[in-house]
Amino acid sequence: MDIAEMSEKILNGDRRALARAITLVESGREDHRALATALLGKLAKSGREALRIGLSGTPGVGKSTFIESFGMMLVAQGLRVAVLAVDPSSARTGGSILGDKTRMEHLSREKAAFIRPSPSQTNLGGVARRTREAVALCEAAGFDVVLIETVGVGQSETVVAQMSDLFVLLLAPAGGDELQGVKRGIMEMADIILVNKADGDLKSAAIRTCADYSGALRLLRKRPQDPQGFPKAQMVSALDETGLAQAWEEMQILTGWRREHGHWEATRAEQARYWFAQDVRQALLARLETSWAKDRMKALSDQVATGEASPAAAAQDMLKGLGVAG
Secondary structure, X not given: OOHHXXXXXXXXXXXXXXXHHHHHHHOOOHHHHHHHXXXXXXXXXXXXXXXXXXEEEOOOOOHHHHHHHHHHHHHHOOOOEEEEEEEOOOOOOOOOOOOHHHHOOOHHHOXXXXXXEEEOOOOOOOOOOOHHHHHHHHHHOXXXXXXXXXXXXXXXXXXXXXXXXXXXXXXXXXXXXXXXXXXXXXXXXXXXXXXXXXXXXXXXXXXXXXXXXXXXXXXXXXXXXXXXXXXXXXXXXXXXXXXXXXXXXXXXXXXXHHHHOOHHHHHHHHHHHHHXXXXXXXXXXXXXHOHHHHHHHXXXXXXXXXXXXXXXXXXXXXXXXXXXXX
C-alpha cells in the first residue's frame, strides 16, 4: 500500500489502514521513518482534531477498567474513541505483554472504538516514543476522543501532558502514604484527579481521600489556563459506572473554557515546539548508533579511562567528529 492509498483509507476511517500506519510510525527503520514523515505530512492537511486525554495512575488503580467504562459511555453518546495504551517493556528482552486490549473486552468489540497497545521500549515518560504521531493518525481517522494510557506514575511520567489537551490522574482510595508518594510535578500538571473504586466498602475511604486531594490541590498555585474551581478532584467507580458522566462533563467544561480564552491553541503550539526539540535531540542521539560513532566512542572512552584525555576534551573530539561541536 503506497502513501497516497494509505492516507485516503485513514481519512475514510479504515481501522486496518490506521493500524498499519501506526506500525509504520513506530518502526525505527530509516526507510520507514521517511514514509511515516511523508504520511503524517499528507494527513496534517485534513485539519481534523480530537480531544486528547492523557491518563496516568498508580499500578492497580484500575486504569484499564476505567477506560473501558468511560469509553463505552462515550461510544453510547455517538462519539468515536481511540485508546493508545502503552505497556512497559522488559529492560532485558525488550518484550511487552500488551494485555490492555484483552482487559477491555467490551470496548474492543465496538466499531466506534479503536484500541492500540504499544510497548514503551524503555522510553522515559511512560509513553512510547512515537505515541504523539499515533495520536495524529487517530485524529486524521476521524476519532473524536483519543485516550492515552501510560504505564504508571513515575518521575518522567509527566511527558504525557505534552501531548494531551487534558491530563487526568487516576488514584485509589485508602492509599496510605500515596498522597506523599505522588510527585508534586504530576499533581501540578493534573487537570482532574479521579479517585477510582468509590464503591462498596471503599466508598467511605474514597470520600476521605477525595477530600485530601482536593485540599492538596487548593495549596497549589492557580494556573492561568484554568477556570475557577480547577484543577479538581472527584470520585468515580469504573465498576459501578458512577461518576463517569460527571467527570466527562467537567472535562468538557474545562476544554470549552480553554478554547474560549485561547489557551487551547497556545498549549498545542507550545507542545509542537516541545516535540520539534525532542525530535532534533533524538536524531542527534541516533547518530551515536552508527558503527563509526560506536567505534569512536569506544576509542575515546578508553583514552579517558587511561588518563590520556580528559572527559571534556574527549567529548569535544567526539562532537567535532559528528559535526555538531560549538
